[in-house]
Amino acid sequence: MGSFRRFVTVLGASALMVGTLTISVAATSVTASAASKFKACVVTDTGGINDKSFNESAWDGLKAAAKQDSNISVQYLSSTSSADYAPNINSFISKGCGIIVTVGFLMDAATAAAANAHPSQKFAIVDDAPTVKAGTHVLALQYETDQAGFLGGILAAGMTKTGTVATYGGENFSAVTLYMNGFVAGVRYFDKTYSKSVKVLGWTPGKGTCSLAACAGSGTFIGNFTDQTAGKTDTTTFFSEGADIVFPVAGSVGLGSVAAAKLAGAGHYVMWVDSNGCESDAADCKYFVGTVAKGVEPSVEASVLSAAKGTFKAGSYIGTLKNDGTALEYGGVMIPASLKAKIATAKAGIIAGTISVNPNSYPAVK
Amino acid sequence: MSEIAPAEIPQGSNEPVDEGPVWARRTSALWVRYTSSSPIVIAALAVFLGLVFGAIIIATTTPAVLDAWRSIFHHWSGLPVAIKVTFDNVGSAYRAIFTGSVVDPQGFWHSLTTGKGWPNTLTPISETFTYATPLVIVSIGVGIAFQTGLFNIGANGQAVIGGIAGAAVGSMLHLPTILHLPLTLLGGIAGGMLCGALPGVLKAYTGAHEVIVTLMFNYVTYAFLLYAVLSTPFQQPGQSNDIGRTMDPSAILAPLFGTKSGLRVSYGVFVAAAVVVFAWWLLDRSSMGFDFRVTGANPAAARASGINGRRVIVVVFLISGGLAGLAGLVQVASTTHYIDGGFLIGNAGIGFTAITVALLGRNRPMGIVWASLLFAALGVGGRNMQASTGIPLDLATVIQSAIVLFVATPVLVKEIFRLRAAPTATVQLATKGWGS
Numbered sequence: 001m002g003s004f005r006r007f008v009t010v011l012g013a014s015a016l017m018v019g020t021l022t023i024s025v026a027a028t029s030v031t032a033s034a035a036s037k038f039k040a041c042v043v044t045d046t047g048g049i050n051d052k053s054f055n056e057s058a059w060d061g062l063k064a065a066a067k068q069d070s071n072i073s074v075q076y077l078s079s080t081s082s083a084d085y086a087p088n089i090n091s092f093i094s095k096g097c098g099i100i101v102t103v104g105f106l107m108d109a110a111t112a113a114a115a116n117a118h119p120s121q122k123f124a125i126v127d128d129a130p131t132v133k134a135g136t137h138v139l140a141l142q143y144e145t146d147q148a149g150f151l152g153g154i155l156a157a158g159m160t161k162t163g164t165v166a167t168y169g170g171e172n173f174s175a176v177t178l179y180m181n182g183f184v185a186g187v188r189y190f191d192k193t194y195s196k197s198v199k200v201l202g203w204t205p206g207k208g209t210c211s212l213a214a215c216a217g218s219g220t221f222i223g224n225f226t227d228q229t230a231g232k233t234d235t236t237t238f239f240s241e242g243a244d245i246v247f248p249v250a251g252s253v254g255l256g257s258v259a260a261a262k263l264a265g266a267g268h269y270v271m272w273v274d275s276n277g278c279e280s281d282a283a284d285c286k287y288f289v290g291t292v293a294k295g296v297e298p299s300v301e302a303s304v305l306s307a308a309k310g311t312f313k314a315g316s317y318i319g320t321l322k323n324d325g326t327a328l329e330y331g332g333v334m335i336p337a338s339l340k341a342k343i344a345t346a347k348a349g350i351i352a353g354t355i356s357v358n359p360n361s362y363p364a365v366k
Numbered sequence: 367m368s369e370i371a372p373a374e375i376p377q378g379s380n381e382p383v384d385e386g387p388v389w390a391r392r393t394s395a396l397w398v399r400y401t402s403s404s405p406i407v408i409a410a411l412a413v414f415l416g417l418v419f420g421a422i423i424i425a426t427t428t429p430a431v432l433d434a435w436r437s438i439f440h441h442w443s444g445l446p447v448a449i450k451v452t453f454d455n456v457g458s459a460y461r462a463i464f465t466g467s468v469v470d471p472q473g474f475w476h477s478l479t480t481g482k483g484w485p486n487t488l489t490p491i492s493e494t495f496t497y498a499t500p501l502v503i504v505s506i507g508v509g510i511a512f513q514t515g516l517f518n519i520g521a522n523g524q525a526v527i528g529g530i531a532g533a534a535v536g537s538m539l540h541l542p543t544i545l546h547l548p549l550t551l552l553g554g555i556a557g558g559m560l561c562g563a564l565p566g567v568l569k570a571y572t573g574a575h576e577v578i579v580t581l582m583f584n585y586v587t588y589a590f591l592l593y594a595v596l597s598t599p600f601q602q603p604g605q606s607n608d609i610g611r612t613m614d615p616s617a618i619l620a621p622l623f624g625t626k627s628g629l630r631v632s633y634g635v636f637v638a639a640a641v642v643v644f645a646w647w648l649l650d651r652s653s654m655g656f657d658f659r660v661t662g663a664n665p666a667a668a669r670a671s672g673i674n675g676r677r678v679i680v681v682v683f684l685i686s687g688g689l690a691g692l693a694g695l696v697q698v699a700s701t702t703h704y705i706d707g708g709f710l711i712g713n714a715g716i717g718f719t720a721i722t723v724a725l726l727g728r729n730r731p732m733g734i735v736w737a738s739l740l741f742a743a744l745g746v747g748g749r750n751m752q753a754s755t756g757i758p759l760d761l762a763t764v765i766q767s768a769i770v771l772f773v774a775t776p777v778l779v780k781e782i783f784r785l786r787a788a789p790t791a792t793v794q795l796a797t798k799g800w801g802s
Contacts, residue, residue, distance in 0.1 A: 046708045077753055081714030083701035084749070086630070087493055091466075091753050094486065105607050106706050117628075171707065172596060173607040214606040223592055 037073040038308040040065060041097035042300075043088045044078045045104040047225065052280050053251040054296050058103050058126050060275075061300025065308070068301075072308050085110035093118055099307035101300055104128065105175065111138065122312055124303040126296055127175055129212075129316060136314065139303050142212050143294045143319035143326045146182025147350050150357045151321075151328035151343050152271050152292040153186020156245045157198040158339040159289050161267060166201035166238035168220035168231075170250035177215040179249045179273060179292060181205050181359060188362035189346065189355065197365045201238055202246075205359040212318075222253050231256025232263075239264045245289060247271035258284045269333060276329050288331030295325040322351045403785040405728055408776045411783055412726075413740065416769035421456045423764055424757060428455050459757050466750020467494045467743035485628050490746065492631040496700060498742035499634040500525075500693040502735055505720040506645045507689030509729035513649065514682045515662035520565060520580025521690040522717025523587035524558040526710050528691020529698045530594050531557025533610055533705050536617030536698075538599070543616040550617040551637070554695025555688040561587065562687015563680065570676035576683075588711065595707050608707030619700040632700035641689060645731040648685075658682060690717060713763070722770040741766055 040062050044055040055078075062074040075097070077088045085107050092100050093114065100121065102111045105128040112130035115123050115138045122137045129140035156165040167183050169176040180203040187200045206216035222230045231253035235246050239260065244267055248254035254273060258281065261268040269289045270277070276293060278285040299317055306312045319325015328343065349355030425431050434451040437444040465471075467490050477487040504521050511518040518524075532554030539546065565579040594600045595608045602609045619632040649655040661668040661678045669675055693716060698705055710716060723741055727733030748762030772779055779785070 046712065046714070075753060075756065077749060078759060080712065080745075080759075081710065082706050082708060083497075083697065083714070086701075087746075088749065090489075090628075091749060095753055106609070106708070109702070109704075171592065171608060175607070216606070223589065 038069075038071050038098045039075060039096060040072050040099050040101070040304045040307070041075045041077070041092040041095070042101040042103065043085065043092065043107065044076060045085075045106050046079055046081060047104075047251070048078045049076055051225075051251060053225070053274050054126055054294070055103050057275055057294070057296035058101050058300045061297040062101065062304055064297060064301040065304035069305060069308055072304065082106060082110075086113065089114045093121055098122065099124060099304055099312070101126065101304070122307050122314075124300060124307075126300065137312065139312070139314050140316045141296070141299050141303065141319070142317070143296070143299075144178070144212065145292065145294055145326050146178045146185065146210060146215075146357045147321045148292045148294075148326040148328050149179040149182025150186035150189065150350065150355075151347055152179075152247060152290060153183040153188075153200075154190045154343050154346055155186075155290050155328065155330075155335070155339065156183070156247065156271055157187045157190035157196065158342065159269070159333070159335070160198055160243075160245050162242050162244045163197065164199045164201065164242040165245045165247070166220075166235075166241075166243040167247040167249065168202045168222065168234055168238075169248075170222055170225040170253060172219070172221050174210070174213060174215040176249050177203070177217060177219070178210055178212065180219060180247075181210045181215050181217060182357050183247055183271075183292070185357050185359035185362065186346070188359055188364060190342075191365055192362045194342070199242075199365050201241060201243055207360065209358050209360075222250050225251035225253055228253055228256035228259070232260045235260035235270075236264070239268055245269045245271060247273070247292070249273050255281065258287050261287045272331065278329075278331050285332035287333075289333045289335070290331045291329045293327050293329050295319045295327065299325055320351075321347055398786075403776060403780040403787060405776075407785065408779050409726060409728070409733075409737075409773060411779050412769050412772035415772045415779065415782070416765045417460070419768040420761060420765040421460070423761060424456050424459050425452050428757065431455050455755075459751050459755050459761070462751035462754045463744065463747030463762070465747075466490050466754075467747030488629055490750070492629040493746045494739065494743045495631045495635055496742075497746055498735075498738040499632070499638045499700065500697040501716050501719060501723060501738040501742060502638045503641045503696060504690045504693035504716050505723040505727065505734045505738055506641055506731055507686040507693070508717075508720045509724035509727065509731075509734055510645060510649065510658065510689075511682055511686040512724055512729045513662050514658040514678060515665065516569075516679065516682055516686075517577045518562070518565075518580055518683065518686045518690075519577055519721070520561070520583045520587075520717070521686065521693075521720050522710055522715045523580070523584035524561040524687040524690035525694030525697070525717045526587045526591050527561040527694070528554040528556075528558035528688075529694030529705055529709060530591060530600070530610070531560075531691065532695030533613055533698050534594075534600055536613035537611035537704075539617075540614060541616060546614065546616040547619075550613070550699065551692065551695060554691045556691070558691015558694065559684050559688040562683045562690065566680045566683025566687075569683070570679040576679075584717075591705070591709060592707050595705060595709075602704065610705040612704045613699060617699065618703050619696060630701065634696045634700040637692070637696055641692070642731045642735060649731070654681070690720075693717075693720075719766075722766065725770060726773050740769075 042058050042062055047053060047055045049055055049059050059076055066072045066074045077091065079085055079088055089100060089110055100123050102123060102125045104126065107125065108128050108130045111123055111125050112132050115132045115136040119136045124139040124141055126141050129142060130138060132138050165187060167180045169180055184200050184203050184205055187198050190196060191198055203219035204217055220234060231248055231250060235257040238246050246257050248257045257270045261270050270287050272288050272291040274294050276291045277288040299319060321327065346355055350357060431452050434448040438448055469487065469491060473483060473487045477483045504525055508518050508521050532550050535553035536550040565576050565583060568574040568579050569576045592608065595610045600610050602611050619634040621627065621629055622631050622633060623629050657673045657678055661673060661675060665675060719741060723734060723737045727737035744762040744766055748759045751757050752759045
């Protein structure tokens with residue numbers, strides 16, 4: 001009898017297996033109803049869709065566009081390695097996406113190759129400007145974050161009680177160091193203009209000027225965008241060196257700085273980066289003096305909406321203070337009106353081109 | 367007579383019954399083989415259980431399915447609909463995995479009848495092979511170490527170093543293909559060997575536990591990776607970001623069907639095939655491989671019979687590291703052709719996947735090939751599933767993990783399916799535990 005039961009279980013198992021396969025192959029797709037809509041699709045880099053940084057912002061931009069225009073449906077694919085970029089993009093091309101948003105300079109080559117092979121396919125790429133053939137439809141979205149970083153520097157310099165502020169980055173490359181360079185420039189401008197002597201730790205600007213493509217210098221770097229413990233350790237070190245406001249440019253590593261500020265007690269603050277800290281981490285709003293924001297979400301939203309309407313223009317978009325592509329947003333800490341006025345003055349000056357965001361234009365405090 | 371029922375065969379015997387006609391004896395031998403808890407049966411059932419587990423996850427996390435089941439609380443007549451919705455969603459997810467990793471029957475039929483669209487039709491299977499190729503190579507390296515009773519947890523770091531070394535040879539030297547490609551492959555192997563040799567030597571001569579040393583070495587290699595892609599000789603010229611130099615066309619593993627086809631499956635599959643043959647020869651036909659297996663089975667007996675244990679450890683780590691390095695190089699040379707700061711980091715760490723693949727493939731070369739193809743197919747098909755049904759790619763990882771859990775607990779599988787004991791009593795763990 002035992003053998004018969006065994007026979008039945010094995011037979012049953014095989015039948016189930018075959019059955020599952022049959023169902024799998026025969027079942028109809030449940031998303032077929034979305035076919036008539038305009039599809040906006042985003043391929044994230046290895047940070048994934050919940051990175052509290054530009055991947056998430058790009059995805060939020062898509063969702064915001066879908067909320068505005070009910071004819072837009074949105075999809076995302078996350079990449080686990082750089083080998084996934086090309087197949088992810090191709091997968092979306094074959095799924096008939098109206099616009100494909102790719103995120104980050106690491107997807108430069110894959111985006112350029114796909115655009116060259118499919119000239120009519122619309123692309124928007126965040127934080128990068130790939131070199132593509134004429135006739136392709138690629139919109140490069142880039143942000144001069146040193147302008148907002150400059151305002152952040154003024155805010156930090158105006159708020160510090162100890163006369164020392166600090167910044168650190170995830171890794172030493174231009175998308176990161178541009179913020180830090182602007183931040184240092186803002187502090188130096190504040191010192192020079194208002195005869196103060198606030199010091200900045202964590203970033204020493206290199207000679208020459210910074211651009212979107214290159215921003216050299218030396219400073220404190222975590223080595224990744226994920227190790228919050230390292231962020232906490234480095235921030236605590238900055239606090240012990242006398243700083244009371246820290247500006248992390250390292251995605252979610254900054255949460256380690258928030259933890260350090262809590263530990264250090266009253267009077268220690270964090271300047272958040274990319275997307276408003278009082279929204280992405282609302283519980284810790286009282287520790288944020290402000291956010292140096294990058295307008296990934298609105299610019300992605302705008303490009304998706306224009307693609308859906310048929311008014312999409314390939315080329316380049318540079319986010320500046322002027323077009324709100326980058327901005328300083330205030331956090332949960334009271335800012336004196338006089339300081340806000342100083343920041344407004346500097347903002348107007350940067351937009352008008354009368355104030356330089358190059359730290360080498362101002363003397364460094366020693 | 368008809369008494370040759372399976373029940374007549376004594377348990378634990380691998381001798382078929384001497385009575386009855388030949389076909390009946392053969393059938394009963396097969397019967398014993400495929401209804402008992404032989405490793406192959408356990409592996410197949412583990413895969414099946416993994417898929418069932420995945421189906422439960424889909425059914426319990428998809429809002430549409432949950433809504434349908436919720437409705438039966440209002441009125442029982444919603445039950446058939448709820449069942450249908452469940453099967454539709456699970457079915458469309460698994461259908462997407464299948465069509466995204468093997469072939470879409472409709473597209474295949476279209477290509478067959480019209481002769482058009484072959485590249486699109488073949489893309490899924492090509493992608494599966496593209497992802498499986500480096501996985502096979504690194505998993506065989508890990509499997510050889512397992513068979514010797516050594517845990518190489520540092521295969522990922524060795525693959526990273528192999529990838530960097532190979533990419534450096536491939537991008538910084540400029541030679542004709544006939545020299546450049548072999549040198550690049552050797553560069554990958556050498557990088558992995560170097561990185562594998564250190565833990566091997568430390569284990570052999572100082573007794574430092576290889577699990578600790580190889581695991582920690584991963585972090586050293588990640589730091590070195592960032593240093594390499596951000597430093598002058600290796601960083602891509604004109605880049606301030608963490609991207610390494612692009613390899614010369616003479617050093618890459620070219621697509622099998624040409625660049626124009628758009629199919630990424632590369633000549634790397636021949637490299638993997640060569641590794642499979644090498645591993646089979648090494649383990650089953652060479653005296654060195656015999657020494658490995660004896661050492662793995664019983665180190666004390668191996669020592670007593672004159673096998674040089676230190677030599678075995680160092681050689682195994684050289685081979686295991688060398689294969690991991692080769693895998694890292696194959697990964698770069700057949701896909702992106704450059705290395706960036708995220709190379710093999712996190713979920714992309716094939717060196718860690720290799721541990722589970724080797725386990726599923728029972729450390730045997732051909733077993734590893736099948737296991738790699740399965741894991742690659744789940745990963746590649748998972749992408750299609752996410753693109754067409756919105757179910758996150760992570761489900762593929764869940765299924766993979768569940769499969770490994772079931773493979774690692776053969777007794778559980780045996781009980782679930784009420785399997786008899788295997789003829790040769792091979793219900794055992796594929797690897798031994800810590801320090802054993």
